[in-house]
Amino acid sequence: MKTVPLRWLIVIPFVVLAVVLGAAMYLLSSVTIADIADKIGKQYIKEVEGRIYDRVQDFVTPFISIAEVNLAAFTHRPELLNDLPAVAGRFYEQALPYSQMTFISVATADGRYVNSTQSPMKSGQHNIAANFVYEPFVMAGFEYDPKTFIGPKIEADPTFLYDPRERPFYRRAVNNKQITWGNIEPYYGFPTLGIDLSAPIYDENGTLLGVTATSIALVELDKYLASLELVEGAYLFLAENNGDLIATSGQGALYQTENGVITRSNLNDHSNKAFQLASQSAKEGMQEIAVEGENYLYYQRSIDLKYGKQWQIGILIPRSYQQGFLDSYTQSVIVITLLLFICIAGVGSLVAWYIGKPIHRLSQAAKGNNLKSIQQLPTAMSGVREINALSQGLSSMADNLSDIMQNLEDKVAERTSYLQGENEHLLESALTDELTGLYNRRGFNQAIEEALVYSQEKGQQLTFVLCDIDHFKRVNDEFGHSVGDLALVSVAMNLKHHVRFASDIVARYGGEEFALVFLNADIEQVLLRLNRIRRGFAQNPVVKGEHITMSFGVVHVCEGEVISMEALIEQADKKLYQAKNTGRDQIIL
């Protein structure tokens, strides 16, 4: 079975997971990112549009409401028109909270006129203007006074005769006989657009009593759109239905004045091509617009301002911005995911090293031939409990094995020494004659061979004797085989008695035949001894009063003479044969 290191077992799955997950995220993001970008873009557009819509409504609603409230007041209480200073005070208070409220005015049917006014570019500076205080129809500005309402005169121009009934706001209201919007126009002397709303006042008989009007500067809306923090490349505009711009997020002027003629900027001829295309589409809802290689999401919505007036909000967002943002976001997520998995794999590798190192050490110790390397392992070799348990298990197994081995060694030593004894005993019995205790033929062969080599090496003389009991058959026949055995033992003892114990050899050569070897002995001494043996048999009965005789065949090997064992035996045998054939009980040399 193929095996892998623990480290790879932990690291490889995480790396594979990271790659698969990263690839999956990349594929998924590439498929869905455009979709998500679109959704985010649309969501963003709607959010911005909602803010603008609310802002425009908040901006315009008080202006409409005040006109409506004043119309209702003058309609139901026409006597208010008899006390225009009080009306001026009322207008002043109404205008006070609204910085963009440039005029709140009323003009009576007999030509009197009063308003609360503030500069369209200097919000907060409220004054009162009237054309009846100074001189009839001479317009003058006044400070507000809490008690008299019309306070000290600020300025008066006797040549500035002002008859409101000749003014567009008055005529428009009278002609339309209802609340009517004026045109958006620049304020005279101020770089901002403004618009007014005028309402004719009738008594219960339908007689015209005058016209009340409000007017607002639109500079605040332009400022608001410009102040919005938009994504890069986004454009916003507020326009009238005919495309005339009211406010933008900062692309160009809203009107031009040439030779006293004022021209409003219109979406159709705007320098920003995206605006031009937006005006061409001129329908509400979400669309995609391509301008010079850039794709935009475009959203248009109309705001109903009552009394037949509608404005259009337009928003353009480049799609690349959203997509780029999402791309980099997705890439970051992928990179972070990959890094996370690499960190996990790294930590896994460390854990594998922490677990694997002591295991490796254990296996190295177990591989060694010496159990001591396992027994010497520390009890706490790792911070991992299971590894310590494994180490302790191995260690105690090594202890047990060591005991078993020691037992085995003792037993083997005991058995070996027993077998050695048995072996020696077997060897001895293999070389010894059981009856007499002398060398048997095999023992003799071995002994004579060693003796021959030794004496030849040392250059010593040697005498070999073969001797045989004469007519031994008769002993067996007469006294039985067991008595014959006793006789053989007695002969063996006699022979042994007469040779030198240490170096000479006595053997039972077979049956009643014996062999003697005398080492480093003169032949005379040997013969002396053989004769003693012979005489001993004549004098002492071997068994049951029976005397025996023996015949001897003797071969003497002189110093330095070389002869083989076979030749030596053959010669001795011949001599013995000769002794037997020539009367027995004799020594033949």
Ligand SMILES: Nc1nc2c(ncn2[C@@H]2O[C@H](COP(=O)(O)OP(=O)(O)OP(=O)(O)O)[C@@H](O)[C@H]2O)c(=O)[nH]1
């Ligand atoms: N009791 C006893 N008899 C043995 C043993 N080995 C040989 N013999 C006997 O020795 C006798 C040898 O007889 P032979 O070969 O005829 O020789 P011999 O009777 O000694 O006659 P010569 O050698 O010619 O003098 C046999 O009767 C054998 O049975 C033994 O171990 N025990």
